[in-house]
Amino acid sequence: MSGDSPFYRILDHTGDIALLVQAQTLPALYSAATRALFDVILDVRTVEARERVTVRIEEAADAEDLLVRYLSELLYLHDAKGWLFRGAEVADLGTCRIVAAAEGEMFDPGRHAILRQVKAVTYHHLLLSEDSGGWSTRIVLDL
Numbered sequence: 805m806s807g808d809s810p811f812y813r814i815l816d817h818t819g820d821i822a823l824l825v826q827a828q829t830l831p832a833l834y835s836a837a838t839r840a841l842f843d844v845i846l847d848v849r850t851v852e853a854r855e856r857v858t859v860r861i862e863e864a865a866d867a868e869d870l871l872v873r874y875l876s877e878l879l880y881l882h883d884a885k886g887w888l889f890r891g892a893e894v895a896d897l898g899t900c901r902i903v904a905a906a907e908g909e910m911f912d913p914g915r916h917a918i919l920r921q922v923k924a925v926t927y928h929h930l931l932l933s934e935d936s937g938g939w940s941t942r943i944v945l946d947l
Contacts, residue, residue: 811836821920821945822929826936831894834874837941838892838906841875841925844909844945845882846918851890852908857881864900868932871941874902875925886911920947 811826823840827833840846858878864870881887890910896903911918924946933941 820926820928820947821922823943823945825943826900826938826940830934830939831897833870833939833941834843834894834897834902834904835891837875837943838878839891840943841878841922841945842882842889842908844920845922846888846916848888848890850916851888851908853890854909856893856905856907857887857889858903859906861901862901865939866882867899868927868930869901870902870944871932872925872927872930874904875943879922879925882911888916895930922947 813824821844823844825833825835825837825840827836839848842851859874861870861873861877864873878889887906887908888911889906892904892906894902894904922945926944926946928944929942930944931940933940
């Protein structure tokens with residue numbers, strides 16, 4: 805990983821999609837994971853940061869649980885309310901809590917083409933770690 809740019813790539817995984825997401829800081833990792841999740845759903849470049857939606861998760865069991873619950877909340881907002889997100893700005897982050905402003909817009913069938921339906925963000929093979937290059941996570945999505 806080089807520079808300050810967040811990074812993610814799709815990994816081969818039987819029946820699901822696994823993402824490897826990397827960023828210099830933990831808040832940047834949350835933003836990159838937001839973008840990666842929605843880039844699985846559609847071409848995230850078509851999503852504009854027109855509005856912000858506050859996402860608040862409290863009392864997670866640990867840092868890994870917090871990440872899964874955060875992404876699951878974004879997926880709920882997509883499925884139930886039609887939101888599409890391209891990133892997030894983290895306002896408060898602890899081991900068991902996050903407050904973030906997810907940036908995006910409502911689904912517009914004239915501008916957005918859904919490529920895949922993501923059913924769930926899973927705990928399967930979940931990994932969240934920090935090293936000298938920054939933070940990384942492996943997340944498996946159930947399609």
